Amino acid sequence: MAGNSDPLTPRAKLAVTAGKAVAAASRAAGRGSGSVIGGRVALKLDPDLLARLAQHLDVTLVSATNGKTTTTRLIAEALKAAGPVVSNALGANMPAGITSALAGGAEAKFGVIEVDEKYLVGVAQATDPKCIALLNLSRDQLDRAAETRMLAENWREGLSGSKAVIVANADDPLVVWAASSSPNVLWVAAGQMWKDDAWSCPSCGGVMQRPGDDWFCGECGFRRPTPSWALSGDHVLDPHGSAWPIHLQLPGRANKANAASSAAVAAVFGVPPQVALERMYQVQAVAGRYDVVQFEGRDLRLLLAKNPAGWLETFSLIDPPPTPVILSVNARGADGTDTSWLWDVDYTRLTGHPICVIGDRKLDLAVRLEVANQQFQVCDNLDQAVQLCPPGRIEVIANYTAFQDLRRRVGN
Secondary structure, eight states, X not given: OTTOSSOOOHHHHHHHHHHHHHHHHHXXXXXXXXXXXXXXXXXXXXXXXXXXXXXXSEEEEEEOSSSHHHHHHHHHHHHTTTSOEEEOTTOOOSHHHHHHHHHTOTTOSEEEEEOXXXXXXXXXXXXXXXXXXXXXXXXXXXXXXXXXXXXXXXXXXXXXXXXXXXXXXXXXXXXXXXXXXXXXXXXXEOOOSOXXXXXXXXXXXXXXXXXXXXXXXXXXXXXXXXOSEEEETTEEEOTTSXXXXXXXXXXXXXXXXXXXXXXXXXXXXXXXXXHHHHHHTTOOOBTTBTOEEEETTEEEEEEEOOSHHHHHHHHTTSOXXXXXXXXXXXXXXTTOSXXXXXXXXXXXXXXXXXXXXXXXXXXXXXXXXXXXXXOEEXXXXXXXXXXXXXXXXXXXXXXXXXXXXXXXXXXX
C-alpha cells in the first residue's frame, strides 16, 4: 500500500479481495452498487478492516441529519487540491459501505467519509479522524431514530476528549452541546432555518431564548459560542475577517452553509478558502440531487428532502409560482415507516404552486395538503403527474426511496 510502512495483513488483503468480488457479483446481478454487501463480507472476514484501511489516511468524518452527502462531496473536491482523496461519494454511510469505499483508496492521502449519525462514534474510534464536521441534528426516521437529544448525548460522550478538530455549527444548540466535550472545536456560523428540535436546552432542559440569530438558555447559561468561520450572504468569512465569495452550481442557502463548513474543514488541512471554494464550483449534482432531466417534454429538477428540516430548506429554493411541484413520499425501511413527520412540514409555503402527489404514501400526504388548504391532484405515477403539468420546469421533491424510484424512472 502506497506510503504505508505497515501493509495490510494477509487476512485483510483476503477480506478486501472477497468484498470486491461480492460487490462485482452484486452489480452484475443488477442489485445496485454492491458496496454494502461487499463491505459486510469483508468485515466478516476481518472485523478490524475499517481501522486497517484508514491507518494511512488523514480522515475527515461528516455527520448530520441533512446535508451529509453534499458536504462530503464539497470537502472531497476541496481537498483534491492537496492530494488524492478517497470518499464514499454515493452515500453508503454505515460501516460496511465505508469499508467498501476505503478499500478502493490504497493510493489516497485523504479519506472524506460521510457517516450515519448513529454510527459516528464507532467509526470515529476505528478511523482516528483528523477532523469531524458536525452540521445539524433534527428529527428523522421517527420509528427507529433515537430522540435528537439522545443522539446529541451519544456524540457528546463518544467524542469527549477526541484528538480530532471538530468543525461544528454554532447555530444548532444540539450540535454545540454535542461538540462542547471536545477540546479542539472550530465554530462555524452556518445558520439554522429549522428550529423546532431545539427549543429546550440540551444541557438542563430549560427553555431556549432565541433573540435574532442568537440563542441561549436563561436557566443554566448554555449559549451560542462565538464562531470563527461564518456564512454571510454569498460569502464565507474566515477567522481573519476576510470574505471569500461562494460560487456554487448547487442551489439554495443550505448549500452555501455546507460550503462554509467545507471551507473550514479544508483549512484544517492547509487548503486556503479561495482554493477550496473555487474547487467546490465543480460539483453540479450529488448522487442525482439537483439534477435537471428531460422527461416527457418537461425539465424535471430532482430534489431530495427526507424530513421536516430538509423540506423547509427545499421549499426555500424552488422556483416561484406558478411552477408546478410534484411531491413523492414513500415509507419503506430506508425512509422510516412513520409518516407523522408530514404534519411538522409547513406546506402553506407551496401556496400558488399547482401540486401533484405520488408515491406509496400519497394519501397521507394528500390529507396533510388538504388541511394546509393547498390545491393538489393525486396521481398514480410520475408519468401521469408530468402529463398534468404544462411544458417547462417542474420541481420534483421526494423522500429517500421515492427519490431512487424517480431516478430509475427518468433514467438518471
